[in-house]
Amino acid sequence: MNAVEKLKSKFEQGLHICIGLDTDLEKIPRYLLNSTNPVLEFNKILIENTLQNAAAYKINFAFYEINGSKGFDTIYQTLELIPKDVLTIADAKRGDIGNTSKMYAQSIFGYFNFDAVTLHPYMGFDSLSPFLEYQNKLNFILALTSNSGSFDFEKQKLSDGKFLYQRVIEKVNEWNSKQNCGIVFGATNLDELKESISSFCQLPVLLPGVGAQGGRLEDIAKIFFDNENKNFIINVSRALIYCDSSENFPSTISRLLKEYNKSLINVINQKEL
Amino acid sequence: MNAVEKLKSKFEQGLHICIGLDTDLEKIPRYLLNSTNPVLEFNKILIENTLQNAAAYKINFAFYEINGSKGFDTIYQTLELIPKDVLTIADAKRGDIGNTSKMYAQSIFGYFNFDAVTLHPYMGFDSLSPFLEYQNKLNFILALTSNSGSFDFEKQKLSDGKFLYQRVIEKVNEWNSKQNCGIVFGATNLDELKESISSFCQLPVLLPGVGAQGGRLEDIAKIFFDNENKNFIINVSRALIYCDSSENFPSTISRLLKEYNKSLINVINQKEL
Numbered sequence: 001m002n003a004v005e006k007l008k009s010k011f012e013q014g015l016h017i018c019i020g021l022d023t024d025l026e027k028i029p030r031y032l033l034n035s036t037n038p039v040l041e042f043n044k045i046l047i048e049n050t051l052q053n054a055a056a057y058k059i060n061f062a063f064y065e066i067n068g069s070k071g072f073d074t075i076y077q078t079l080e081l082i083p084k085d086v087l088t089i090a091d092a093k094r095g096d097i098g099n100t101s102k103m104y105a106q107s108i109f110g111y112f113n114f115d116a117v118t119l120h121p122y123m124g125f126d127s128l129s130p131f132l133e134y135q136n137k138l139n140f141i142l143a144l145t146s147n148s149g150s151f152d153f154e155k156q157k158l159s160d161g162k163f164l165y166q167r168v169i170e171k172v173n174e175w176n177s178k179q180n181c182g183i184v185f186g187a188t189n190l191d192e193l194k195e196s197i198s199s200f201c202q203l204p205v206l207l208p209g210v211g212a213q214g215g216r217l218e219d220i221a222k223i224f225f226d227n228e229n230k231n232f233i234i235n236v237s238r239a240l241i242y243c244d245s246s247e248n249f250p251s252t253i254s255r256l257l258k259e260y261n262k263s264l265i266n267v268i269n270q271k272e273l
Numbered sequence: 274m275n276a277v278e279k280l281k282s283k284f285e286q287g288l289h290i291c292i293g294l295d296t297d298l299e300k301i302p303r304y305l306l307n308s309t310n311p312v313l314e315f316n317k318i319l320i321e322n323t324l325q326n327a328a329a330y331k332i333n334f335a336f337y338e339i340n341g342s343k344g345f346d347t348i349y350q351t352l353e354l355i356p357k358d359v360l361t362i363a364d365a366k367r368g369d370i371g372n373t374s375k376m377y378a379q380s381i382f383g384y385f386n387f388d389a390v391t392l393h394p395y396m397g398f399d400s401l402s403p404f405l406e407y408q409n410k411l412n413f414i415l416a417l418t419s420n421s422g423s424f425d426f427e428k429q430k431l432s433d434g435k436f437l438y439q440r441v442i443e444k445v446n447e448w449n450s451k452q453n454c455g456i457v458f459g460a461t462n463l464d465e466l467k468e469s470i471s472s473f474c475q476l477p478v479l480l481p482g483v484g485a486q487g488g489r490l491e492d493i494a495k496i497f498f499d500n501e502n503k504n505f506i507i508n509v510s511r512a513l514i515y516c517d518s519s520e521n522f523p524s525t526i527s528r529l530l531k532e533y534n535k536s537l538i539n540v541i542n543q544k545e546l
Contacts, residue, residue, distance in 0.1 A: 022373070062369060062376035068349060068384045069342035076341060095393060096335060096366050097420040097486075100295070103335035111341045120368060122395045122415060124422020142395060147370040149397020152444060157432040164426065164437065171425060213370075 002136035003115040004179060006087045007204055010055040011230045014268075016221065017260050018056040018089065018206065020237030021046070021078065022063050027242050029249050039064075039071075043078045046241060049250040053257050055233050056087035056116075058206075079112060087115045087233075089140065089206070095120030095127045102130040109134050116140060118184055118206070121168045125175060135178050138204065143168045144196075146186025146209025165192075169199050182206060187215030187234060190223065197227045205232040211239025217260060221267040236260065275409035276388040277452060279360045280477055283328040284503045287541070289494065290533050291329040291362065291479065293510030294319070294351065295336050300515050302522050312337075312344075316351045319514060322523040326530050328506050329360035329389075331479075352385060360388045360506075362413065362479070368393030368400045375403035382407050389413060391457055391479070394441045398448060408451050411477065416441045417469075419459025419482025438465075442472050455479060460488030460507060463496065470500045478505040484512025490533060494540040509533065 001009065010016075021043055025033075028042040035041040047057065059078060064071030082088055090112060094104040108117045109131075116138035119128055131139045144154050144165040154165040162170075172181050179202065185193060187209035205224075209215040217234060224232050240260075244252035274282070283289075294316055298306075301315040308314040320330065332351060337344030355361050363385060367377040381390045382404075389411035392401055404412045417427050417438040427438040435443075445454050452475065458466060460482035478497075482488040490507060497505050513533075517525035 060369075060373055060376075062367075062373045062380065065345075065380040066376045066384060068380070069345035071380075072338075072342035072345050093369050093393070094335075094366070096333075097418065097422075097481075100333055100335045103333075103339045107335065107338040107341070107344075111339060120366070120393045120395055122393055122426055123418050123420060124425030124427065126420050126422040127418075128422075145370065145396050145400075147396060147399050149370075149399040149401075152397030153395055153437065153440065154397065156437070156440065159430040159432055159434070161432070164429070167426065167429065208370075 001085060003087060003138035004204070006085060006115060007055065007138070007233070009085065010087070014265055015053065015055040015261060016233055016264055017054060017257060018058050018233040018235040019046070019050055019054050019240060019257070020058045020060060020091070020208070020235045022060040022237040022241070024063055029245050029247065031247055037074060040074050040077050044081055045250050046253060047081050049254040050257050051083055051086060053261055054086060056089055057082055058089040058091045058235055060237070061090065061092040076112060079114070087138070089116040089118065090114040091118045093118050093120055093142065095123050097123065098126040098130060101127050105130045105134065109137050118142065121171070125171070128175065132175060132178060132180060135180060138180055138182055140182040140184050140206045141168065141172050143172070143183040144185050144189055144192055146188040146213050146215065150186065150189070166196060166199065169196065172203060173199070173201050176203065184208065187220050188213055190219055193220070193223050197223060197229060200229065200231070203231070206235060207232060208235040210234050210236050212237070218263055218267050221264045225268055225271050274358060276360060276411035277477070279358060279388060280328065280411070280506070282358065283360070287538055288326065288328040288534060289506055289537055290327060290530060291331050291506040291508040292319070292323055292327045292513060292530070293331045293333060293364070293481070293508045295333040295510040295514070297336055302518050302520065304520055310347060313347050313350050317354050318523050319526060320354050322527040323530050324356055324359060326534055327359060329362055330355055331362040331364045331508055333510070334363065334365040349385060352387070360411070362389040362391065363387040364391045366391050366393055366415065368396050370396065371399040371403060374400050378403045378407065382410050391415065394444070398444070401448065405448060405451060405453060408453060411453055411455055413455040413457050413477070413479045414441065414445050416445070416456040417458050417462055417465055419461040419486050419488065423459065423462070439469060439472065442469060445476060446472070446474050449476065457481065460493050461486055463492055466493070466496050470496060470502060473502065473504070476504070479508060480505060481508040483507050483509050485510070491536055491540050494537045498541055498544050
């Protein structure tokens with residue numbers, strides 16, 4: 001299965017939650033600190049207890065790079081624990097000139113063998129094209145992000161009246177000839193989501209910002225389902241993975257994820273009534 | 274010495290060339306492939322033969338990440354070879370929401386102990402601020418890059434008539450309260466450089482794009498010196514580090530770097546005549 005097929009198969013099962021492995025040594029249950037590699041051990045337990053109900057796993061590189069080469073090894077080892085039918089996203093937010101992006105793409109898709117990546121659009125087409133050459137992978141390009149800084153540039157108006165993030169979406173659609181592009185759209189921007197959703201066309205959408213950052217799962221899902229669009233994954237990191245600091249965390253997380261999935265199904269059912 | 278002091282001391286010696294360690298196993302002299310770590314060995318020889326005449330060293334992370342954790346170790350080991358009075362730049366082009374950028378900053382400035390970093394502006398202020406909290410470091414934020422993709426977004430006109438990259442420069446000046454910001458400005462954009470140079474104010478400028486990408490050293494230097502601005506470093510990677518594939522490469526590189534420095538001095542002298 002290629003990256004898009006993996007996603008579609010999860011959507012058919014009603015699964016839209018991406019679990020963000022923002023694993024922070026300071027925040028994981030204390031008893032795990034006795035393990036050889038507590039971050040890996042936490043990820044292992046998390047994956048084992050969620051793999052049947054998750055649409056994807058997103059590894060936030062920063063949380064691993066903080067430990068240098070050991071962190072990179074932990075990313076590699078974490079990937080080996082994720083079943084091949086679940087999409088893996090390198091949340092690495094790379095982007096550079098062509099000959100450098102070629103190396104980044106080889107690192108993410110070759111060395112690590114991720115299914116998908118997040119990318120910065122700022123430097124334009126040739127900074128993304130080495131990634132877009134990987135037919136079977138998926139490239140989530142930042143459109144509108146969930147943070148307050150999105151006002152500085154992303155929400156700046158261009159001379160033709162469009163916002164910068166809207167131009168990015170337009171361009172990503174143009175660059176999607178291999179059907180391997182997606183976008184990142186922050187879950188804290190409900191009005192912008194309603195306004196822009198028709199421009200997403202065939203692009204899978206990754207929505208971070210639910211939970212700790214303030215976005216609400218059901219609000220997002222409702223907008224997508226109301227627009228007959230199932231092509232989205234909602235990332236949840238902190239609100240899910242640190243929901244219980246006791247030794248019972250595996251079952252608490254498993255239960256919470258099921259509740260998330262149920263609340264999405266409720267949104268669909270309400271629509272159909 | 275903090276990052277800015279390191280740079281100033283080099284500028285006083287007339288040194289403005291930053292050496293880009295885009296070290297590619299496919300391109301280094303063949304005889305080095307017998308070493309335990311050919312990339313590190315190449316960097317070691319390169320540094321030893323240029324350290325007195327370089328203004329800075331820039332490590333392009335992509336060329337190391339392609340080897341995963343081993344590459345990260347090579348970055349770490351390369352940094353140990355660079356004298357403490359020469360600026361080290363992590364060309365990592367990071368940028369994420371605040372709590373994630375905090376981790377990236379700790380990785381670059383803490384774990385690796387780089388003096389400086391390159392950053393993506395797209396996500397706005399809070400994506401940069403964890404880096405800007407490091408008073409003694411230097412943050413080169415992408416303004417206008419040297420690649421063709423710069424037309425897609427960076428050179429898009431905003432509703433107030435300014436280009437996006439000009440807005441970025443304006444904002445970076447606002448965010449420079451700790452005097453630890455700089456910008457990246459591609460050396461292939463001479464007209465834009467002439468037009469924008471007065472807006473750089475106190476910001477150190479890192480200019481990639483000379484050599485393989487088509488920019489000319491003297492043209493860049495002339496524009497800066499004509500504007501009484503010495504606050505710039507010109508990055509040279511491929512054109513310098515792969516100028517000789519024989520065993521004589523150390524002396525060839527050393528000589529070529531001296532020629533670059535001489536040609537910059539010629540530009541100053543011509544101005545003063």
